[in-house]
Amino acid sequence: xxxxxLEAEFGCYSEWLAEACAELxxxxxxxxxxxTGRPALLELARERLDIRTGHRILDLGCGLGGPSAWxxxxxxxxIVGVDLMWQSIAGLHRLVPGLSGLVASGRALPFHEGAFDxxxxxxxLEMVADKATAIEETYRVLRPGGRFFVYDYVLVTRxxxxxxxxxxxxxxxxxRRCLEQTGFIVEEASELxxxxxxxxxxxxxxxxxxxxxxxxxxxDTRFRIVEEELSTFRALVGEGVxxxxxxxxxxxxx
Numbered sequence: 001x002x003x004x005x006l007e008a009e010f011g012c013y014s015e016w017l018a019e020a021c022a023e024l025x026x027x028x029x030x031x032x033x034x035x036t037g038r039p040a041l042l043e044l045a046r047e048r049l050d051i052r053t054g055h056r057i058l059d060l061g062c063g064l065g066g067p068s069a070w071x072x073x074x075x076x077x078x079i080v081g082v083d084l085m086w087q088s089i090a091g092l093h094r095l096v097p098g099l100s101g102l103v104a105s106g107r108a109l110p111f112h113e114g115a116f117d118x119x120x121x122x123x124x125l126e127m128v129a130d131k132a133t134a135i136e137e138t139y140r141v142l143r144p145g146g147r148f149f150v151y152d153y154v155l156v157t158r159x160x161x162x163x164x165x166x167x168x169x170x171x172x173x174x175x176r177r178c179l180e181q182t183g184f185i186v187e188e189a190s191e192l193x194x195x196x197x198x199x200x201x202x203x204x205x206x207x208x209x210x211x212x213x214x215x216x217x218x219x220d221t222r223f224r225i226v227e228e229e230l231s232t233f234r235a236l237v238g239e240g241v242x243x244x245x246x247x248x249x250x251x252x253x254x
Contacts, residue, residue, distance in 0.1 A: 010088070017213060030202035032095065037198060039202065058138070081102070147250045164229040
């Protein structure tokens with residue numbers, strides 16, 4: 001049952017989102033970004049990464065590529081996304097021409113050492129059981145002086161009795177320890193500051209795409225699984241069990 005729920009949420013649902021976004025000819029940035037579809041969050045990450053002309057960026061766990069599409073538009077950077085789910089990469093190629101995406105595990109990145117200037121991971125490490133290896137791999141593929149921005153939900157109270165199947169929430173000090181033990185210099189590790197909400201036009205696009213998915217697939221058992229997982233996640237946020245955090249780290253070097 002666990003694998004079925006994972007495939008529903010990150011396989012089928014991603015495929016459905018891409019299908020609906022393409023059918024509606026909607027902007028994929030707000031349309032498929034899911035939990036990271038806030039320009040204020042993306043702007044914060046861009047600022048902390050200090051992206052310069054010519055930088056090559058790794059998006060670790062890119063999903064359908066909404067945040068990477070935004071970053072490509074606003075900086076002109078060369079971005080490569082990796083994701084474990086083939087449906088996400090197929091959707092990325094369909095929705096965002098010009099954005100590179102590969103099916104790959106964050107624990108075994110198919111890049112040589114020092115291949116990237118910057119990396120970000122937005123709402124992904126919370127779902128990785130072996131965070132240490134994913135962080136080690138990110139460190140390896142960053143050049144000396146490279147920067148890494150992590151946005152995640154972390155455990156701030158007791159471990160939950162029930163969590164979404166994909167999530168493996170851990171306290172923020174666990175992520176910081178993994179970063180430091182790998183060799184990163186942690187420059188910031190804090191709860192996400194208050195940020196403006198999603199603009200109305202972004203919310204309208206998001207809602208239109210999700211509404212189209214519901215219209216097409218609302219009676220599918222897999223759609224109900226996704227709704228249940230989202231409801232569980234929202235309950236943990238509302239109860240204060242998990243909270244949004246950010247980590248900014250750099251690889252020592254010039």
